[in-house]
Amino acid sequence: MTVPDRPHVVIVGAGFGGLHAARALKRAAVRVTVVDRHNYHLFQPLLYQVATATLSPSNIAYPIRAILKRQANTRVILADAVAVNMFGRQVQFRDGEISYDYVILAVGATHSYFGHPEWEAQAPGLKSIEDALEIRRRILLAFEKAERETDEAKRRALLTFVIVGGGPTGVELAGAIAEMACKEMVRDFRTIDPRDTHTILVEAGPRILPSFAEELSAKAEASLTRLCVEVRKNSPVTSIQQGLIVIGQQRLEAATVLWAAGTAASPLARSLKTPLDSAGRVLVAPDLSVPGHPDIFVIGDLAAFLHQTGKPLPGLAPVAVQQGRHAAQNVLRLCQGLSTVPFRYRERGTLATIGRAAAVAQFGSLKLSGALAWIIWSSVHIFVLIGFRNRVRVFLEWVWAYVTRQRSARLITGHHERSGEPRPKKTGDSGSERGSA
Numbered sequence: 001m002t003v004p005d006r007p008h009v010v011i012v013g014a015g016f017g018g019l020h021a022a023r024a025l026k027r028a029a030v031r032v033t034v035v036d037r038h039n040y041h042l043f044q045p046l047l048y049q050v051a052t053a054t055l056s057p058s059n060i061a062y063p064i065r066a067i068l069k070r071q072a073n074t075r076v077i078l079a080d081a082v083a084v085n086m087f088g089r090q091v092q093f094r095d096g097e098i099s100y101d102y103v104i105l106a107v108g109a110t111h112s113y114f115g116h117p118e119w120e121a122q123a124p125g126l127k128s129i130e131d132a133l134e135i136r137r138r139i140l141l142a143f144e145k146a147e148r149e150t151d152e153a154k155r156r157a158l159l160t161f162v163i164v165g166g167g168p169t170g171v172e173l174a175g176a177i178a179e180m181a182c183k184e185m186v187r188d189f190r191t192i193d194p195r196d197t198h199t200i201l202v203e204a205g206p207r208i209l210p211s212f213a214e215e216l217s218a219k220a221e222a223s224l225t226r227l228c229v230e231v232r233k234n235s236p237v238t239s240i241q242q243g244l245i246v247i248g249q250q251r252l253e254a255a256t257v258l259w260a261a262g263t264a265a266s267p268l269a270r271s272l273k274t275p276l277d278s279a280g281r282v283l284v285a286p287d288l289s290v291p292g293h294p295d296i297f298v299i300g301d302l303a304a305f306l307h308q309t310g311k312p313l314p315g316l317a318p319v320a321v322q323q324g325r326h327a328a329q330n331v332l333r334l335c336q337g338l339s340t341v342p343f344r345y346r347e348r349g350t351l352a353t354i355g356r357a358a359a360v361a362q363f364g365s366l367k368l369s370g371a372l373a374w375i376i377w378s379s380v381h382i383f384v385l386i387g388f389r390n391r392v393r394v395f396l397e398w399v400w401a402y403v404t405r406q407r408s409a410r411l412i413t414g415h416h417e418r419s420g421e422p423r424p425k426k427t428g429d430s431g432s433e434r435g436s437a
Helices: 016-024 044-051 129-148 152-158 168-184 214-226 267-272 317-335 371-384 388-404
Strands: 008-012 031-036 040-042 061-063 074-078 081-085 090-093 096-099 102-105 109-111 160-164 198-202 229-232 237-241 244-247 250-253 256-259 263-265 293-298 350-355 358-363 366-369
Touching: 008 016, 016 031, 016 102, 016 317, 044 129, 044 168, 081 267, 102 317, 129 152, 129 168, 129 256, 152 160, 152 250, 160 168, 160 244, 160 250, 168 198, 168 214, 168 229, 168 350, 214 229, 214 350, 214 358, 214 366, 267 293, 293 317, 350 371, 358 371, 366 371, 371 388
Parallel strands: 008 031, 008 102, 031 074, 102 293, 160 198, 160 256, 198 229
Antiparallel strands: 040 061, 081 090, 090 096, 109 263, 237 244, 244 250, 350 358, 358 366
């Protein structure tokens, strides 16, 4: 039972950072309120597998209330936070508000189309379950339409998939689509040959997976090439229209374009009236607080922490987890009348998978690739999934897909006529941090 006069800590966002902040306050003499626009925690590192029909949404989502049900000092409310009133010490929702003594903002990020918001309708990004289901629908529907199409040029366009962005999400999407088409769907159709699918990964920079060592980027590219993925580097996208993408000066007809090129911080950051970086992230103090407001902490994709390397930390789950725990500890120090301590990120490694039995892993100076890296990637992701049932189900789904070369989630959901229509603009999702070791 909570005690009303204890300090009230409001945590906005139940992604990796917010959830671990709440857990760190489990036995503290404070009242904790966790606010999220969804009633579930999303394990976003495996979201691409929902988008490519390997997993169902329930495999990677878990109810927030069930996660925190044993924390007597914690309650969960479903609300969409739109602003923070720093001087009134209130978090404002679309349909109300809540007062706080301390607040931890962990609302994540949304898609960034680099000044071209009109591209979103034609090239959906991957941040939420809704995004994943829409992408899966578009991918599977493209094959179904190609099976009926008699015009060769239109069929070629339907079997062309372009993924914009060569980071981990783009690499994983490209590998999964190519593997599904060229290895798993070969015998499913009578008119088309899925091996004719043209999967293109487009990267504006000189190499894919730029956060990895150069040799691992090269190995990842080689793995994609073996999966028949065409990798185009130094190739900025200049236009995206329905059924058409312009890469540099080349016009390419493609029915399915997916966006994995950039993120921007949640608009909630702007309500803080504090300096932001070019991506809209809050330039936090060394202790993760908002400068001049020691009662407000910002973590994860919403924070630009420049005090360790001179540039923002990567948008990875371990960064958010460590920051969530640290912010919670600093809140407790303030409650005890102590000064806060600076945050320092301890890197545990980075992983990315390229397909069945292929991945790259980097742990400091140790660099791995191939099957061993894939085993490590699989083990880490199984281990950190929330809920024993989810761990078992994901493990069994992976075994089934590996042995049978079939994906049990290959269902088209939604209305066929909706492809290409604009979708409502969404704010940042709380579980947006990508995973790593």
